Amino acid sequence: MTTTHATATREQWLDARLALLEAEKELTRRSDELARQRQALPWVRIEKPYAFDTEAGTVPLAGLFQGRSQLLVYHFMFGPDYEAGCPSCSMIADGFDGFAVHLAHHDTMLCAVSRAPLPTLQAFRRRMGWRFPWASSGGCDFNADFNVLFTERQQREGGIEYNWRREAPMPVAAKEPLAGRTVQEWRLRGEEGPVAQIASMTGTDVATYTRDRPGMSAFVLEDGVVYHTYSTYARGLDGLWGAYQWLDRAPKGRNESGIWWRHRDAYDAPAPTKAASCCG
Structure with missing residues (x-):
């Protein structure tokens, strides 16, 4: 079957690729500038005494930093009436463990926060095979105050x-x-x-x-005081959704017409692939 997509010689492809490279470089420069603008936002002092249930017991917001000066909170959709975590949040969180270790060694703590009781969150984390910190905010106004409830x-x-x-x-x-x-x-x-x-x-x-809604919020701890520095929601989380960053570089892109993702342990087993034979 002949493809309906445009084809070219290697030389023609290279010309098109170099033109695209200029657009990619411009996007990178713009992304760097946006990052500088995020960091330049004014900080807002946190006055309310939030309390979170964690593996270490009940801690204030400052306790989620675990000795670091920066905290990145992923507002994970998992309400107290849920039987399982949001599959979209779960797909994003599937990438947390690998880079959370690196962040922790770069003065930055990554923590998920949800309203479900801590034992429920821990059970789902075991099911998913995750290790990143996950705190319950069910006993305080944290989710409502940060516009995810x-x-x-x-x-x-x-x-x-x-x-x-x-x-x-x-x-x-x-x-x-x-x-x-x-x-x-x-x-x-x-x-x-x-x-x-x-x-x-x-x-x-x-x-x-x-x-419940998804989001991400950033905080900084200076001289014992916690400040809110940044939050983003909805498509603002796109860059954190690792699978989409790969799909955006795949030949067919996101190629979706509906909800295709599942919890990582809920996909049907893929059909076996017949191994190619060198003998035809």
Whole structure:
């Protein structure tokens, strides 16, 4: 079968590649400038006494630094009513263990934070084979204050401001209850959408699932004082999603029309590949 994609000689390919290289270099320079702008943001002193459940016991926000001066928190979607962590967050977190070690030796602690009870988080971490620190914020306002937790009332009335934008109310009749609806009963824009597919992987309905949101926040500790320095949400997390960085360099790119990813232990076994024979 002949490919429908453009083909070229090696020399023609090299000309096109060098032209693309200039665009890539410009993107790199722009990315470096954005990083400088992030670091130049003013810091906000944390006044509220947050308390987190960790393997070392209950600790304040400063305790999550574990002796480092910088803390990167991944707001992992795992509410107290979830049966499993968000598969999208899980796919991102699959890359944490490798570089968390390097960050820890560069004065930077990486920690996931979720609302689910600590034993639930620990059980899911064992299932996934992860080792990075994971703290429970279920007993404090941390998630709400950093705009990754919203109430049923906010869902109903359109009071959610996530990623610095106000969302419309959930598409449900005013008198129809949100909580407790099953995925089968929920239809997004008239059909079961990708959010419902993801919610089903966490064992929740759409309304319950979407009250928690993903994000990342950065903090610094100076002279015993914790400051908030940066947060990002939604597509702002794209650069942390390691698998997508690889797919963006693959011949077919992301090549997706829906939710294709799963928890790492929930994929069907791949079909066996017939080994090529040198004898034909």
